[in-house]
Amino acid sequence: MDVISIDGFECAGHPxxxxxxxxxxxxxxxxxxxxxxxxxxxxxDGRGMAAALALGAQGVNMGTRFLCTREAPxxxxxxxxxxxxxxRDTNLILRSLRNTAxxxxxxxxxxxxxxxxxxxxxxxxxxxxxxxxxxxTGGPGVRRRPGRGWCPPAWSSA
Ligand SMILES: Cc1cc2nc3c(=O)[nH]c(=O)nc-3n(C[C@H](O)[C@H](O)[C@H](O)COP(=O)(O)O)c2cc1C
Numbered sequence: 001m002d003v004i005s006i007d008g009f010e011c012a013g014h015p016x017x018x019x020x021x022x023x024x025x026x027x028x029x030x031x032x033x034x035x036x037x038x039x040x041x042x043x044x045d046g047r048g049m050a051a052a053l054a055l056g057a058q059g060v061n062m063g064t065r066f067l068c069t070r071e072a073p074x075x076x077x078x079x080x081x082x083x084x085x086x087x088r089d090t091n092l093i094l095r096s097l098r099n100t101a102x103x104x105x106x107x108x109x110x111x112x113x114x115x116x117x118x119x120x121x122x123x124x125x126x127x128x129x130x131x132x133x134x135x136x137t138g139g140p141g142v143r144r145r146p147g148r149g150w151c152p153p154a155w156s157s158a
Contacts, residue, residue, distance in 0.1 A: 003038060005037075039055065040060065096116045
């Protein structure tokens with residue numbers, strides 16, 4: 001492996017189950033790894049990029065920000081909704097399955113959160129097999145990118 005892209009808790013999609021924000025995760029990853037680190041999660045402009053580089057990352061990966069570009073083949077209403085949204089407009093879904101995904105807050109994702117909070121639902125103990133690596137290749141809190149399926153963000157139908 002030549003380089004690793006690592007997502008902080010801020011990221012869209014799967015932030016993992018440890019809830020370590022980029023401010024903590026990026027320097028920890030840089031310290032633990034011998035290959036270049038690409039910082040991901042919550043980076044949307046040059047200031048975020050400068051912060052990531054200051055923390056030791058070699059570059060950044062932006063997801064949500066590029067979703068809002070003219071070039072992205074996404075409906076304009078979705079882009080407008082994202083641009084109009086604030087920092088509290090995401091939901092963490094599938095926490096109870098230990099497969100957490102940060103998605104846009106809308107009626108669908110609100111309902112998923114409510115369903116997961118309902119008493120009597122089964123909670124997955126232990127959850128999915130750990131993706132943590134031993135300290136040799138990445139210490140505590142340092143996670144490889146998920147190699148499995150991706151849950152699409154619930155952007156639609158606000
Ligand atoms: C529309 C969209 C699709 C994505 N698809 C994947 C994917 O298939 N696999 C994956 O590991 N990460 C995926 N991601 C996560 C991004 O690669 C990136 O790590 C994340 O978006 C960074 O956080 P940010 O959106 O806050 O910039 C996706 C993100 C978005 C916004």
